[in-house]
Amino acid sequence: MDATTIIINAVGLALIVGIIWYFWLWKREAVAATTGTGGLQVIDVTVKGGYQPALITVKMGRPVRLNFTRREASTCGEEVVLPDFGKRAHLPQNETVPIEITPPETGEYEFTCGMNMYRGKLIVEAA
């Protein structure tokens, strides 16, 4: 085997490992929503290639406002869907769209873009 072959194979394997680590094993940190007046929990979520933050913790039984702002032109993120709450919103670019929900129970609730390419999770904890 000559050097080129070795190098190319090594690069290839490295890429594979990198993909697994970067996209699958990467642990996200959960961000807690800030509680404002009247118990309203607010959190800003930027939509750009994904949701930032993608893991959000909130308390159950109290209203939550998620402020989605889409900062990209890709149509993928132009709709955000919270299927467990039956909410769907259109996000025009660079506009902040608030979505208000009140999670009645603890648990994990996903929210995704219209095509399921981006995902985020709402982790509802006991009050």
Next chain:
Amino acid sequence: MAAKTTQLAIDPICGMKVDPQTAAGKSERDGETFYFCSLGCKAKFDEGVKADDSEMHSSCCGSSAASMTTPLTRIAPARSDNKESSAMSPVQISRSSSVDVHARAHVTDEHHSQSSEEAQEKAYRTMLYKFWFASAVSVPLLFIMLAEFIPSWREALMHYHQIIGVVAAIVSLPVLLWSGWQFFQGAWNGLLNHNTNMDTLVALGTGAAWVYSTVVVIAPQLFPSGTAGSYFEVATIVIALVLLGQALEMRAKSRSSAAIKKLLELQAKTARVIRDGKEMDVPVEEVVVGDRVLVRPGEKVPVDGVIIEGESAIDESIVTGESVPVDKRAGDTVIGSSINKTGAFTFRAARVGKETALARIVEMVQQAQSSKPPIGRLVDKISSYFVPSVMIISIVTFLAWFNFGPTPVLNYAVVTMVTVLVIACPCALGLATPTSLMAGIGKAAEFGVLIRNGEALETASRLTTIVLDKTGTVTKGKPELTDVLPLENYNEEGLLRLAAIADKRSEHPLAEAIVKGAQAREIELSEPEKFNAIPGHGVVAVIEGKRVAVGNKKLMKRENVSLEAFEHVALKLADEGKTPMFVAIDGRAAGVIGVADTLKEDSIAAIRTLQSMGIEVVMITGDNERTARAIARQVGIQKVLADVLPEDKARKIQELQAESSQRNGKGIKLVGMIGDGINDAPALAQADVGFAIGTGTDVAIEAADVTLVGGSLRGVVTAIEVSRATMRNIKQNLFGAFIYNTFGIPVAAGVFYPLFQILLSPIIAGLAMAASSITVVTNANRLRFFEPQSQAKK
């Protein structure tokens, strides 16, 4: 019919429409009188401020404390508008309510404004331009590629290879960077977020193709002569095709929601209201709760309300799906957007704007469309693993060909890698469920069947058993007196009189039937001295010192009245499908009164259809067994649960659910329950799918999984038909997407090459990828043409 328009003045400062009679202020200038919405505007006018466009629709009218009108905003968030309005007088409210009714009714998209629709149009057009550009560039490139197969051309090509290559590289670059920019940007944004998406694959595939080809052109010495290929056309064609697929997708999505929007457009535009004794035409947005509204023949009812005077027949098909006009009189409710037929009437507006039945239905449908059936969640999980897996497979493919493939290794390795990247299309998987769901739920809504969410739809498609409440669902719920059969020493009139007085205060339909029957015979009914209603049993009253009990067997047992004397008579009645009401006076049997309900016409047909669909139909009722069985026989139901107390209904459902079903070998019975939503709430909640049958606007939309706005059992058949069709459609889509990727990727990777010499050209791969998206969306659209048999026009 000429419409009389009101003479509304225009406030010269802010542009609002003002009723001269109630204007906050007025001023004269040059012999002309101007009216103002507020003292603020009047003040501005008096100071000599000229009206100019920037003042239009500004919040000038809120500036003066004395004016009390709310600021005008072009598109106001619907909710806050309603709250502020309620404290003000009608005329002021109508002035401040000039909000586009379409925007108001679009509740879930809280920021959905007209500008976003325009933006969508623009995005669609831009995408088309990009597609055409990419295609334009692809044609000559494709031409060149194909030309290589023509021997006579080949010579010339070889000679100019270098130059052609450079030109191709330069010309295809804008295609990647302009037409294809969204893919690269999307891939990059995703990358930063540790996310992959469809853009990642397209960007990698086309990018790799272009980079490789450019390297070949610039440094041909790296490759054994004549072996390196150029794949610029691959990059441009793939981009063109993906753009095409996305454009088509956009169009399909907008068409699906167009059907719902059309519903809103069917609203009446103006209403004829009576204010201060005067009739005037106002835009429907300005109608407020409490307004008296006139509707003439052929006109559309503008908002929801209750008729005050007049009567007519109204076509409510827009909401209930039933095209037979319904007779309405004073005291009946009318629905906004229904069509008045031949009569004229006045009604009092009860619900306007976003609160109307139509608007709420639209909202509900939109919410349902965004929900996800359990099968959809499975797809989600797979999607997130998909793209990185494809990336890994492409690398493995590259290495395999590089290490073990025939020469020229680099060529084959790159081509197969690019093909794998290109042929994978996760969006087909992600699209499969939502698009079908949207179409299915929208379709059902057309027939007045409102399915709450995807889960309800999926469960409905798998129901094995349906439970019907007898009164109100199988029967009309309006029982009538049929027989009065006294025993011993009582006569008909006397018996009926006492029974009717005892039942006077009861709200039970059976009691009402007796009272009505007595009134029809012009029997005078005084008040009972004492009265006690016992649910599930009957009533006990004291009348003229006598203890009168009217009710079923259970009541008689409770009152310790022997049933012997009743038996014979009661049985006869029951066999005729009538409900016997036993009357006991002072502890002794006095007589039996027969009450019967008429069957709903389409119930029989609906029940037959359900049974032919393989669903077991069960009747549940609080009525006695014998009568129930008689009715069941008349409609073709085998299984009857009779004598069920209201509080036990839910438990009965549970019992049914626990029974295992031998049919289809399925282990679990899925039970649907149909009821009128109010009394049956616990049973509806217990059932796997609760169907609420409503009539007109009195619908318990919140509680039930499926709401049948029309009062007919046919709606249930439709609901199940549509659910099944939708699930079929979803499965078709999923199958199509899966099978396509399952076969496509290995073939692209060259798995079949060693055996069959089959290799996929990247271009074919791109074509197939776009085709898969198009197929899924088109298949989902097929649902829009689905005609449930139950609603077939004969």
